[in-house]
Amino acid sequence: MKLPFQLPPIPKPEEIKKKIIDSQIWRSMFRGGVWKDTPRDRAQHILGNVWLHLQPSRVRKHGLKWTYTFGLGGLSFFLFLILTVTGVLLMFYYRPAVDLAYRDMKDLEYAVSLGSFIRAMHRWSAHAMVLIVILHMIRVFLTGSYKSPREFNWIIGVVLLVLTLLLSFTGYLLPWDQLALWAVTVGTNMAAASPMLGAEGPFAMLGRSNDVRFVLLGGKAVGANTLLRFYVLHCVLVPLVAGALMIVHFWRVRKDTFSGPIIKPEELPHDKVDTWPHLIVREYVAALLCLIFVSGWSLLMKAPLEEMANPTVTPNPSKAPWYFTGLQELLVYFDPWIAGVVLPTLIMVGLMAIPFLDPDKQKGVGRYAFRERPAAMTYFLFGVGMWFSLIFIGSFLRGPNWDIYWPWESWLIHKAPPPHTWSLPIPAGLALVGIYFVVGMVLPKLSKPDFQWKSALRTGLLAMLGIVALSKICMHIGWDQMAWLFVFGYIYYVFGVLVPRKHLSTQDHIRYVTAMVLVLLMLGVLMKIGIRLGFHIKYILTIPQVNFNI
Amino acid sequence: MAETTAQNAPANQEISRRSFLKLGWGAFLAFLAASAGATLRFIFPNVLYEPPETFKAGKPEDYSQGVSTRWTKAQRVWIVRNDQGIYAIWARCTHLGCTPNWFQAENRFRCPCHGSNYTPQGDVIAGPAPKPMYRCAIRLLPSGELLVDKSILENRLVLREKSQFFVAFAGNSSATAKA
Numbered sequence: 001m002k003l004p005f006q007l008p009p010i011p012k013p014e015e016i017k018k019k020i021i022d023s024q025i026w027r028s029m030f031r032g033g034v035w036k037d038t039p040r041d042r043a044q045h046i047l048g049n050v051w052l053h054l055q056p057s058r059v060r061k062h063g064l065k066w067t068y069t070f071g072l073g074g075l076s077f078f079l080f081l082i083l084t085v086t087g088v089l090l091m092f093y094y095r096p097a098v099d100l101a102y103r104d105m106k107d108l109e110y111a112v113s114l115g116s117f118i119r120a121m122h123r124w125s126a127h128a129m130v131l132i133v134i135l136h137m138i139r140v141f142l143t144g145s146y147k148s149p150r151e152f153n154w155i156i157g158v159v160l161l162v163l164t165l166l167l168s169f170t171g172y173l174l175p176w177d178q179l180a181l182w183a184v185t186v187g188t189n190m191a192a193a194s195p196m197l198g199a200e201g202p203f204a205m206l207g208r209s210n211d212v213r214f215v216l217l218g219g220k221a222v223g224a225n226t227l228l229r230f231y232v233l234h235c236v237l238v239p240l241v242a243g244a245l246m247i248v249h250f251w252r253v254r255k256d257t258f259s260g261p262i263i264k265p266e267e268l269p270h271d272k273v274d275t276w277p278h279l280i281v282r283e284y285v286a287a288l289l290c291l292i293f294v295s296g297w298s299l300l301m302k303a304p305l306e307e308m309a310n311p312t313v314t315p316n317p318s319k320a321p322w323y324f325t326g327l328q329e330l331l332v333y334f335d336p337w338i339a340g341v342v343l344p345t346l347i348m349v350g351l352m353a354i355p356f357l358d359p360d361k362q363k364g365v366g367r368y369a370f371r372e373r374p375a376a377m378t379y380f381l382f383g384v385g386m387w388f389s390l391i392f393i394g395s396f397l398r399g400p401n402w403d404i405y406w407p408w409e410s411w412l413i414h415k416a417p418p419p420h421t422w423s424l425p426i427p428a429g430l431a432l433v434g435i436y437f438v439v440g441m442v443l444p445k446l447s448k449p450d451f452q453w454k455s456a457l458r459t460g461l462l463a464m465l466g467i468v469a470l471s472k473i474c475m476h477i478g479w480d481q482m483a484w485l486f487v488f489g490y491i492y493y494v495f496g497v498l499v500p501r502k503h504l505s506t507q508d509h510i511r512y513v514t515a516m517v518l519v520l521l522m523l524g525v526l527m528k529i530g531i532r533l534g535f536h537i538k539y540i541l542t543i544p545q546v547n548f549n550i
Numbered sequence: 551m552a553e554t555t556a557q558n559a560p561a562n563q564e565i566s567r568r569s570f571l572k573l574g575w576g577a578f579l580a581f582l583a584a585s586a587g588a589t590l591r592f593i594f595p596n597v598l599y600e601p602p603e604t605f606k607a608g609k610p611e612d613y614s615q616g617v618s619t620r621w622t623k624a625q626r627v628w629i630v631r632n633d634q635g636i637y638a639i640w641a642r643c644t645h646l647g648c649t650p651n652w653f654q655a656e657n658r659f660r661c662p663c664h665g666s667n668y669t670p671q672g673d674v675i676a677g678p679a680p681k682p683m684y685r686c687a688i689r690l691l692p693s694g695e696l697l698v699d700k701s702i703l704e705n706r707l708v709l710r711e712k713s714q715f716f717v718a719f720a721g722n723s724s725a726t727a728k729a
Binding site (some may be wrong): 328 | 594595598599600601614621622624625626641644645646648649650651653656660662663664665667675676677678680681721729
């Protein structure tokens with residue numbers, strides 16, 4: 001068929017694309033000329049883009065291997081983005097007032113289209129972010145990526161971990177359910193146990209109506225002011241601070257360069273590939289997989305919502321979300337100011353101190369080198385292991401009245417109440433604490449570090465058996481107490497004496513003393529738990545007049 | 551030229567560069583400190599809208615010997631009656647502030663958050679709680695009702711037995727007399 005007029009030729013897609021890209025509008029938005037996929041274009045694509053230029057234009061090949069980073073840092077940020085988007089959406093339906101908040105949650109769950117899904121996304125992404133941030137820290141440690149010149153970025157990373165936990169903590173008051181109220185009650189009472197600044201801490205100077213807890217709560221108990229305060233902290237203040245620190249964190253990664261095995265400077269150019277597309281593609285794939293996983297999970301699992309907050313009735317048992325059950329379990333064995341204030345602070349300070357305590361600055365950078373850094377690896381993994389063991393116990397082995405229940409046991413069966421506890425008299429307590437730190441400090445220095453592991457372990461085993469037998473004969477301790485004494489004594493012998501003797505005793509004095517104090521404190525936590533469980537000793541040292549209890 | 555004048559600063563010059571900077575920085579730091587102080591003051595609320603801390607707990611003869619959980623849900627207080635009289639325990643664990651539960655068979659309060667255990671007197675026998683539970687001020691109104699005041703608290707051994715925290719009550723005799 002012939003048309004009376006001529007149709008214009010249909011342009012090919014390539015031509016349309018070229019026309020759009022060459023148009024003045026496109027040119028005004030995106031810098032650079034026609035895309036020819038030259039190395040120059042690829043570099044320009046990164047450098048000319050305000051978002052992408054946080055990355056270098058070329059990266060070292062080994063950093064692309066997914067088993068090196070597992071994409072954990074990028075995923076932490078991506079989850080933060082998911083949380084920002086879902087959080088803003090939730091804010092459209094949520095009012096932070098005592099008599100409205102819980103009703104708004106119910107509306108979100110049952111009356112708002114996709115409300116339940118968005119809330120689930122927000123909740124589960126928050127859980128995932130805590131996990132991924134912790135894993136990111138572990139990865140950075142294991143590959144030695146915190147070593148010079150990246151010490152400062154490691155410190156910022158530790159602060160970001162704390163802020164991630166704070167974001168979660170401030171967030172879970174907002175639903176105004178039972179978990180919310182009691183978690184925040186417990187958390188703010190920990191603040192009240194701060195030395196001097198809290199009304200119930202050691203050397204308290206302030207009262208119930210002007211201490212740190214009062215500021216956090218905006219009153220004497222969790223109430224309307226608290227809800228509003230936590231809302232502002234959760235939605236504005238903490239995200240702003242975290243965002244600012246994230247910018248610094250990424251900028252320092254860029255400036256300090258990605259960590260990697262040390263190679264000769266002349267080999268460096270051959271080790272690099274273009275960020276676009278090699279790294280960017282991997283980042284997008286990781287983000288996409290993460291999004292699919294979190295969405296799928298949120299479709300299948302609703303976000304938990306307990307009964308409406310009741311300030312007089314505490315659920316039995318009352319459990320924190322998993323990332324705080326470790327802390328909750330720790331609180332069982334210590335006075336609140338130790339477990340709630342001193343130990344978390346020491347953990348943070350200890351983590352920040354790691355890059356400066358490490359004696360060999362360039363050993364084991366850029367790969368998982370266990371054999372090259374035995375002491376650092378041992379103590380870091382020991383601490384992580386301890387923390388996750390506490391989380392496991394708190395999450396899975398605790399039931400009503402915070403009694404021990406095995407996972408297969410019903411919570412309906414009755415457990416005998418715990419035996420009475422007792423405290424050591426003050427002189428004995430002072431002596432014990434003093435001996436622990438002085439002897440602990442000196443013991444690894446007494447002999448040379450060149451011992452044989454096998455014979456040292458065997459000697460220790462025999463010595464420990466001797467001590468246990470002697471205690472049985474002299475002090476008539478029970479069989480279970482013999483087991484506690486043996487296990488905890490042997491752990492102390494290996495990690496408090498042998499490992500420091502082999503790997504720490506050769507360092508200079510400042511490093512040795514600082515590292516040893518941290519090691520003794522970490523083991524001391526374990527020893528105190530053993531003493532409580534095995535011998536029902538409540539406090540080793542207690543001075544009730546100033547609320548000082550260890 | 552400016553340098554030479556600065557170096558040969560005459561003694562009668564009113565203000566030197568150094569002292570000017572000292573004053574300037576001092577004023578600036580004082581301003582920052584005052585702003586921080588003002589902000590800190592701002593976040594302490596002056597007026598609280600919290601529920602009243604006193605309540606009427608009925609008549610002494612309403613209570614039999616032992617721990618009563620009648621007011622736990624509404625007021626977070628246990629009324630305890632012994633041979634000599636009546637006292638009120640604020641149902642707040644001194645560890646981290648959860649509400650313990652009363653277990654009659656074990657004769658203990660047990661906290662659901664970290665496992666602290668208390669006697670009916672409020673003394674700690676197991677778990678991490680550092681101090682005995684607090685007792686509330688309690689008195690007998692002319693109407694014959696008990697008035698409990700949760701804003702006045704005491705947990706020290708001798709002081710908590712004083713009349714402000716304890717209503718002497720003759721025990722069964724009056725209850726039986728009425729019956």
